Amino acid sequence: MYISKISLKNYRNFGNIPFEMKLKKFTTIIGSNNVGKTNLLESIGLILSQDITMFRKRILQVEDINYATRLKFKQDILNQSIPFDKLEFPEVKVQLTFEGMDNKQLSVVGDWFSTKTMDKAKLTYVFKPTNNFDREAWVTKQRGNIKLLMSERKGIKQEDLLKFIEFPIKSYQYIIYGGNDRTNRVDPYFLSMLKLELLDALRDAKRELIANGDYKLLYRILNQGEENAYEDIKEVLSDLDEKIRGNDQLSDIRKTLIEHLNKISLQGTGENNIDFHFSTLETGDILKKLSLIYGQEPITIDRNGLGRNNLLYISLILSRLAPEENIDTCFRIVGIEEPEAHLHPHLQKHLATNIEQINAKRDDLQIILTSHSTHITSSLNTENMAVLYRDGSDIKKHYITDGFEETKKGKEHRRYLEKYLDATKSSMFYARRILLVEGIAEQILVPLLFNLSYGKTLDSIGCNIINVNGVAFRHFLEIIRNGYFIKCVVLTDGDVGKKSENRAVNLKNDYEKPYSTIKVEVNKETFEKELIEANKSGLGKEILLEALNHTRLNKGPEYAKEIKNNEIETDIFFGMIEDYKSEFAFNLGDEIKNVNKDAFQVPNYIKEGFEFILD
Structure with a gap:
């Protein structure tokens, strides 16, 4: 179920x-802060949670x-x-x-x-x-x-x-x-057979891993078995109490305490008879004295790192879900908020993969996971991944693979996304605007050009820049076409004179015209040539030449001497950086970081893309 x-x-x-x-047996919900992921999980608790605190929250x-x-x-x-x-x-x-x-x-x-x-x-x-x-x-x-x-x-x-x-x-x-x-x-009896376990984002893992209270996680797990499960421990404790009563040191302390109590309290009430004992033989009291140690060189929970304690906490929750014939529960749903808390990226990926496998083996278990981690989301099945996002004042949802029909092209889009939605590209699902670019040079420079133009960053307007490492824009645009209504700009080369020169035009016709949330901006040839063409003279020329000097240590200064006061020749300059695009982009980025708005000109096709994103 x-x-x-x-x-x-x-x-x-x-x-x-x-x-x-719609929810699936394993559902990953992602989205920006305050979009409603926690509220969705807690709303389930209004019906299914058996936690005493949630009973109060129902009012x-x-x-x-x-x-x-x-x-x-x-x-x-x-x-x-x-x-x-x-x-x-x-x-x-x-x-x-x-x-x-x-x-x-x-x-x-x-x-x-x-x-x-x-x-x-x-x-x-x-x-x-x-x-x-x-x-x-x-x-x-x-x-x-x-x-x-x-x-x-x-x-x-x-x-x-x-x-x-x-x-x-x-x-x-x-x-x-x-x-x-x-x-x-x-009927509350039947409702109690359906249970929610919620690991909220602000969970106190250390507190829950010590069994000194009725509502601590460790205590609830230890106490879910039969009453007679700990009889052998009770026998040992009974013998221990006998040893305690016979200990000479403790007997002397006991006598001294009774003597002083008799002096300062009423006589004849019998209340001054005291003794020592290690523990009562009640199962609950025994369990509350247990705590965990962890690691190859065991240390207590108090001394453990936050990451280890969070892993242990999640493991305890999942172990509690193990089927027990004596537990009258027919269905459990587990909500896990931000499992990435305090875990380094490798552990995040490992945890995500294993949680999904645990869920697949259980018919009476459903897991809903929310996350802000691209490492978590890039490790999970995109079929089960939904985005929550705002559309005006409304909250909307979109499963990433929704709309991909079982056609050859649809399957191709899906395979590509599953393969290439790595930790970087999956960040697009945490933004409300995205810029899709062809390569590393654009990824480096476009954010700096935006900052130069408007005095603010792309991050500040909730815009992510995604490098598709080529021209595979269609795979990403299909997600938006299928219902994920996010504002998207594509910056791509026109490839004039090449076999692929119709590619960008077709992309524009297929996606920009039918969908108002998509804008495809096309240059004439390449990104670098557009930058050079817009800055052939003046301050822009000086900035380009300075970046060239740092990229081509010999040819850069030689070219600057050669052209003197003349304009830069686009094809010649491009020829010197064609095999050094990423290095040139880094050097140019360093040069334009601290110049004023008018010093370096932004190509028109990029300006129009920025205006669309900001509109």
Whole structure:
């Protein structure tokens, strides 16, 4: 069994229009900060979490209700022309759809079927006003207060009036129901058989790895077995207590303590009889004294590095999922936020690969992983990878391989992406704008040219530059064509006079015209020639010659003496750097980093690309 779809409405940054997303047995969710990845995982916890803290979180706070929805509600309260019975009191709704149940799971979800074929089940959490909440009286009171305020404060602005409308959060309650019927309240016993384990991004791994509290992870794992599982330890502890009572040193200390207690406390109550013991024989108390040591040269958790503790923490979670006949759980979902925490890149890749393999071997386990790490995402199956992104005020999703049809061309695009979406190129999914370029020279210089033109970096506007190492732009543009609505500019060579001179024109016709989010800017020949042509004289010429001097230590100064005050000849200059493009790009970059905007001219086709990105 697995959650095949989630629907969210009015929960935190998810608005009044329901956000719906298909989920897979293993799903990787990526995207920029504050786009809603954590909120999506925590919304599942509103239904499935058995953690005591989540029970409390089911009763939402005002801030858990979408801000824009609350604002519109208050504006409607201010609008006296809207009758109270037409006012829509915000409801938070989270709905999970389950598929692929086995026989045991079918017996648990039997009351929650949502289709006549009984192949899908639903659980829904709703947070809304109670049935006995007097909406008319509440609205009348709020509007009366506003009228009084307006009469007392002439000219008060509407945005100030909104602050005086109290949201009726105390009159809200939650229900969890199964299937399509709101009256079909879920039995807590059956709900407890479906469990969520959530490793949040701010997890305290060290704290969870010490079993000194009922809700610590290590204690919960140790305590999930049978009561008689630790009888042999109890026998040893019982013998140890006998030894403690017979120890002469401890007996002397005991007598001394009793003597002093008798002097300063009431006599005859029997309360002053004390003794030493190592541990009670209660299983829970025994387990709380256990801790882990780790490594070939074992050290305690307190002395362990953050990276090792995080690996151990994740391993404990996964070990807790091992099937146990005596545990009445038929389905688990694990949400892991930022597994890359404190891990170096090699370990990140290794961890990602192994988590995916663990999930594949279990029919009763679903894993949802969120990450900001390109090392993690580049190591996982792109079929299971979805991007969350903002489109205006809306949150949208897109599976990376969506839209790739099972045609020869579609399969070719998919194979290419799986092979080449390495740690660098997968960064495109964390941006809202991208620049696709042909090679290393553009990758080095285009960001500097943007900074020179606008006095800010591409990073500051959420734009990534992706070097496709050639002209394989179509593979990347297919992702955008298929529904990932991100602004994209392609900077490519026109290759005039070559066999491939129609390539760029075809690219422009196929992608730029049908899709308003894509712009293909084409130069005449090559990137370097365009730079030279735009800076043949003046300050630009001096900058180019200085970069040439550092690239070609002999030919550079010779060429500068040869042309003297004449303009640079494009073909001759290009011939001297053609086999040194990347080195020249580095040297030119050093030269233009500290010059003013007018010193070096940016070619027009690049300027137009920048303008499109900024628009």
